[in-house]
Amino acid sequence: MSPAGTMASGGGRRMAPGTAAALVVVGAIVLGAVAAPWLTDLSPLDQDLGGLNRGPSAEHLLGTDVLGRDILARLLWGARTTLMVGTLGTLLAFALGAGVGLAAIVFGRLTETLWFAVIDLVRALPATLLGVLLIVALGSGMAPVVIALGLSYAPLVALVVRTAHAREAARDYVAAAASFGGGRLHVLVHHILPNLAGTLVTQAAIVLPRCIVTESVLSFLGLGSSPDEPTWGRMIADASRFIEKAPHAILAPIVALVVLTTALSILGGRLRRALDPTRAAVAPAEPSAAILAGEGALS
Amino acid sequence: MTATTELRDAPIDAAGHRAPSAAASDRTPGDPRAVPVLEVHDLGIRTGGRDLVAGVTFSIGAGRTLALIGQSGSGKSMTAAAIMGLLPPDVTVSAETRIELDGRRLPHADDGAMRAFRGTALAMVFQDPMSCLNPFMTVGAQIEEALWRRGVVDPVVRRERSLALMAAVELPTPESLRRRLPHELSGGQQQRIMLAMALAAEPRLLIADEPTSALDASVQAEILALLARLQARFGMAILFITHDLAAARRLGHEIMVMRHGRVVDFGAPRTIFTTPRHPHTRALVAVREMLERPPAPRRSAGTPVLEIAGVGFDYPPRRFLDRPSPALREVSLTLTAGRSLGVIGESGSGKSTLAAIVAGLKTPISGDVRLFGTSLAAHRFALPRALRRRVQIVFQNPHGALNPRHTIATAMREPLDLLHIGPRRARPERVAEALGWVGLDPDLRLRHPHALSGGQRQRVAIARALLSEPDLLVCDEVVSALDATVGAEILDLLRRLQAERGFALMFVGHDLEVVRWIADEIAVLADGRLVEHGPADRVLVAPASVAARRLVEAGRRADQPSDPAK
């Protein structure tokens, strides 16, 4: 994945242990999801009727749930759906958000105003509520979830694009380019997009874990996947009815989900600091002036 | 005046600080033998193992002003912050430092103990009064807060005292101004409020850190004059920090020059001007002398390159339903080949908007601009490429004008590629050559902007604008963001380039001295209208409009070395 590549090539600096651990975790989960068919012979759906709700054993490494399904197999296959839906939702959010944001900018003020009125509207609906509505309209399944995720997070991306664009467009070098006859497209390609790229990558790192969490919330509410399509949220929902009988069945997907999103958000935080456009490539101001500006604190 | 008596009868506070009037009557103001109010000995300021200020020693007597002058990064503001105990958390004062106020050592390392001195014996005014006032409090309440700090508990007395202070700083109608919020006041009024707040402390020492730098020229002169009058009346010592040698000469009994955190020169204003010892002081004085003797204007000749006819411009409304605010109204000007036109005005006068219109960056709502005889209105103000080559613009902030992600070479390739200048293969060569025109090492082209100094960046911006061999160069406040010595070099460079290449120059500025130095003719803008246009000499000697007269008088007052000591 791209965060890994960017981080590793970060100028030969030594990686913080937290970052390294997060990378390992994300890598392992992605690998597990991709290699699920080869990692386990057991199907996530087959019920071992002789071994309902068992603890870990040689046969079932993480035990079985109340229906006798292998938890590890469900976890691995569930990772596929969870990651897939989260990634697709993020991609859709970016395609919609960045697309609409940039198009609105290129086509001028009126289009911009119109589009951002629409975006404002979508933003007023929380992701969960939008998900509920879309699933009501489109029926349950993975596609409505992806659409709901894309629609919910697209406004965030569009706003980020607009803010970054406004910040860049006010620069004198953009005015200078215009004075050399550079049109909107030239300015966009040469000055704004390169400065925007970092912001977008950072934003992706923020949106991806949110998509994964929202997907799990919707699955938990029974609005996402169908029962024969395991996701972590669904596993938690299924097992939550038997918390008292089978706590291990519910803890496994929770731990997996929290570990993944924590690792992703740690990576996102590192990425944000590494690519922060307000820090990157800005001249160090006069030392004393910079320090004076940082003066303050309450005491 | 009742205001005076009320202020002078101020009670002595618990800490036993004398009111300024008592101090003033003890000694003749300006008597050098008197015990100094402030004595700074071997001041050192460090951060992260680096010296920001080292070995600074000076003293200021009651009723005296020390003008501390230096360019950005010289450590002058740090020095002030150290005296006030307002240094940032990670900046420390060295152990050898001794700072004494009226012979008592200040506990500069102990913030809690320093607080007892701030707002009582020590007061300070800062550069940008708008942002230095609390936007949520009425200005009257902010002055009263300072009085409350000084122990004036009775609200009625506090009210009266604050009105008296506002009268003392020569604010008109204190009773109605009192209830306003800072943003409802002009910059000059805001700084007067800051001064009233400082006076409320009845300070022994007033530190004024660039108190006029954020203000318009005519207001600057008024504030400086007010500072001198207030000192004469209240007798406090003033540490006046500035980057402007003219202002230092005007207000200082002594001038101290700092550079890279050290004192490089010290003396009476006359000595500093006539026999500057340090090369840096000599450079500063040379800039003054250069600006005071502008070269002779060139003769008017040649064809008009720029004809502005009845141009108007509105800023778009910021919000739906707002009305657009006018920026320019009916401005008409002409400029002939090879000459330079100075456009001067205070902030908000519309001068930068005019520059942007001429460079084809903004579209006026009315009127026409003819460049080299071609009507821009006919092209809907979208300049055709052939015309773009002939007009170029340089901006104020040399850092913002260069994309931080691009090398100098990439930045300079941009106009060559966009304007199709010369054959593609010859372009790298031309970039190197252009850097030579402005006195830069061609090797700099591989660097990024942040590796260059402000002056170097501005030279790059000028070289880039010259790549297309323009016949008209628009310079929008190109030296305003630079230190005086660097700015003077840029001015000199512009003039030399103009002589070599013969382009016409439209130079937009707010500093009369700078504009006068470079311009053959001067246009004065006020509130979006052209109020004066003529040969530089005529506008300066006999300004016809009120706005021009204000500018000229402000400049003249700043020029005259009034030596308050005599």
Add this chain to the structure above:
Amino acid sequence: MRRLLPVVTALAAGLARALAIVAVAFFLCRVMPGDVVDVLGLEGGLTDAQQAELRAALGLDRPVIAQFVDWGAQALGGDFGRSVRFDRPVAEMLVHAAPVTLELALGSFGVGIGLAFGLAIAATSLRSRVLDAVIDALNVWSIAVPTFCAGVVGIIVFSLWLGWLPVIGSLVLPILIIGLDNAGQIVKLVREDLAEAVMLPHVRTARAKGLSPWRIALVHVLPVAAPIALVLSGLVLSGLVAGTLTMEILFGLPGIGSLMLNAVHGRDLPVVLAAVTVVAVALVAINTLVDALHRLIDPRVTR
């Protein structure tokens, strides 16, 4: 008047937004494949004729726009129709469910805002690295730990293992969990905002005046931070929706969230529509009020 105009425009914009959202919700509920009659038909074996009759009775055979106008007019009068499943007035069901949700939402909002501002103010005035680390951790927590996961673990730990709280029906744990999540979402922004506020020049002026740290914090820093605080409290709301929904389900609380979700599963459209409308309009109303308040108290915005 000049000061009120932006407030009026903010309110008008809010009204338009609420209307648009309700319309979107209405149409999304109408385009679904298979309406309530289909569901009932499958369950109860209604004939085609009976289904058509039922549709006509429910007004489902009329043009969507007309349906929307009728429904909107009735909704304004507090009549959201009848639940198809339970054959009760929807409004009655909402009124019955609202107190639980309100209690949950207000409680966790209070916990969230209190925790976020308490931590941020403490970290700023004490310049404490430990508190900054706590803030960072809380922030990661809110991004990475969905409220329902925290809820499940909370149930296991506090109810099953420690036996402190009853699993079902108690509001304490849900309020704490949502509050923690809300706090995590804004605490970092509040902290950054305060860090910026203490560096403002007018705060330096206040220090130069020799004022006490407390007076500086209360009179000169907090008013600057207050408008942003308002905006941030608006931000918390959408997290609140997801939080209350999942918590109501997990803890078996009979609030609007449970009502809505059960209706979704049962295709009880009048109920879904009413619940979504109430929640969305409430959100828009709060955001609009926040916006209007912001414009009213910040002298610089109204300029």
